Amino acid sequence: MPTVSVIPSTPPSYRILLVEDDEGDALLVEELLLDTGLPFTLTVCTSLAQVRTQLLATGAAFDCILLDLHLPDVSGTDAVTAVRALAPHVAVIVLTGLAEAQAGPEAMTAGAQDYLVKGKVDGDLLHRTLRYAVYRSQTERMNADAQAARLRAEENARLERGLLPRPLLDLSTVKITTRYLPGVEMALLGGDFLDVVEGDDGLLHAVVGDVSGHGPEAAALGVCLRIAWRSLVLGGHRDNDLLHLMERILVAERDDPQLFATCSLLTLDQAAGTATLHLAGHHSPLLSAPGATSEVTAAHGIALGIMPGLRNWPRTVVPLPPQGALTLYTDGLTEGHNGATGERLGIEGLLTLIDNLPATDPALHVDQLIERTNSLNAGRHSDDLAVLRLDWTSGSDR
Template identity: 35%
Template sequence: MSPMPATEPRTDRFATVPGPRQEVLPAEGRTSTALTLLVIGEDPTGTFTVPDLLDVSGTRVRIRRARNLTEAERLLRDDVNCILLELGPDTAAGLDGLRQLLRLAPQTAVLVLTAGTDTDTALAAEAVRVGAQDQLTPADLEPTHLTRAIRYAVERKRADVAQRQLTETRLLAQENSRLERGLLPTPLLQGADLRFAAHYRPGRSRALLGGDFYDTVRTPDGTVHAMIGDVCGHGPDEAALGVELRIAWRALTFAGLCGDVLLCTLQQVLEHERPDEEIFATLCQVDIAADGRSADLYLAGHPAPLVSLSGMAPQLLPYEHGGPALGLLPGTSGWERARIELGESWSLMLYTDGLIEGRIGQGPQRLGQEGMVELIGRQLAAGLGGEELLDAAVTEVRELNGEELTDDVALLLLESGS
């Protein structure tokens, strides 16, 4: 839409029209309240030829003038509290100008000025419906009435903005809840002689859940399949992609796919669904044999899990067989399997990199995988396990970081039943 047409340059008639008589209060009777009003259009009553207005309550209103929207755009600053827009006789053009102004200054109160004739009633009502806080006529431009109208408009706009922010917050919370249900599902482990625990904590900079996701299921042959992944980036698109990958992984696993074939299929899903070709996802998958004594490990650009075997200190599983992240190298296939012997008593922790990227104190040093191994080893030695172990680990990592972690953290813990 083109800007409202500029009027002819103002002549001296505006300079010769006397401003309204102001009632000057003694200094001790004035308040410190001050507002700035931007007037757009002509000045039919000469009210705005003075630099400011002052009413009996002590409210001071500074005046800025603009002949059209093009000129007004240059004068719009954060200190403008209210805008008075003169609507001309052309109803369509006037409403189009109002809509453009509301786009230029969405946080600022707007009053509209009409000629006050009977035919302007519908125009005024439509202007308020479009987004103006109120409508004035030339008879309303007396300083006391005008300053009161400005104050009321500013307060109504603040209330409208606060209500809109509250509504957006509620919608965001609902969206978070839906995404969380998709990213962090209930495991399907009926019949498995295993203990399961999980922990998720969003980073401090996240308005939404990030792209971390996990899942654990037991297939009819008794194999327990566990997975954790992380979509690069943070936001609703990445979170939604994480949900799609998690659901696809569960469906493909129950359909009988596993290992390299499953990862290749997941990569195809990612390449088809991702909003940007540069987005990729890391993933760690562990397939635990039905007897619980061995497992197959597949890594696609993801940190290796941590395993604690009976009578041994915790250690990282080997990464030598790891392959690239999903979607990082299109057409990649052949993620290798690493066979892990677990024995009778063990615990296996899968995690996202948010856990190991926290800082240690104020310096640049990161916790890293070695620091994580030491931290978990101390907590296991203290007899912690299950959710208690995961909660304690994240709490200590946050304390070492000195503040909330910047990245999301997801942890998944499986422990043998014996």
């Protein structure tokens, strides 16, 4: 079993794992560590099998591994490769024998930060080598984390361009406000999507949708559905026909048969003063008129991909006030909890928030609403959040 020695110290200790099957050499290394004057905790293992068990048990919570190249179950650079695979972010210093001239450089080529020759090590050399190896390992990890963050940011930017495109408008004077907030900080975007286009029929068409699940697969499927929706709308497809084709695309493109998508389709006809809705497993939008906001009463249909081919998406026509706004959103806006009561915010809580917000610019109003819901939820976003708001006035008729 591994043995552990603890040297009390006020400053943070170096957490060191010594892998050495020779008891005399292990004792010598511990004495050299004492001579360094560095605060440390030392764990000793005598085989790769013990190392594996120790690293799994502690989550590789070490700053440095001092590794002998001749163990009962592994030797040479294979030992370095095996240890690096088990603890890729821990500094490795190899301990070689006097007769192993090439062993140290070969170990560094295999991934070790440095090497020391047994019998030629004193406290000062071990002090410098240990500190430098740990510093180098930490720097490599920070660089790797920074690179991973850059890659995530680039992937987010690519996905965001697909999920949140620029509205395609010609002559419409409707003011468009869109917002997206990922559910998990630094995560890839989820499957929420939205879009707005003005068709050749002069009507304004909008969609807000949400693919079940999170991560790149959901985001890629959301991008696919968003692009399909725009293409189909511009191609003249409408209503149930449009949803049927979107569902066929979803079924064909999804890798997991359990994945589905909800969405709200909206067609705004300013000349007629109406909005036509089709809800596929999605909640109703909010209708704001001067002094009041309420949830639109609309018929609900089934989510896309739940029962392919059912085609149950009833049509609802909503009369609009001369001046107002329609807000379509995904459930990240309502599924958070109220930190004071522990209850979900829900639609009633959302409407109460809106009533208490000051009348202001639409974009600022949406930002304040998102900020307020996030604050009530104590900053814990468990789901992605997408909001699309359409504002019009009586003087904006063409």
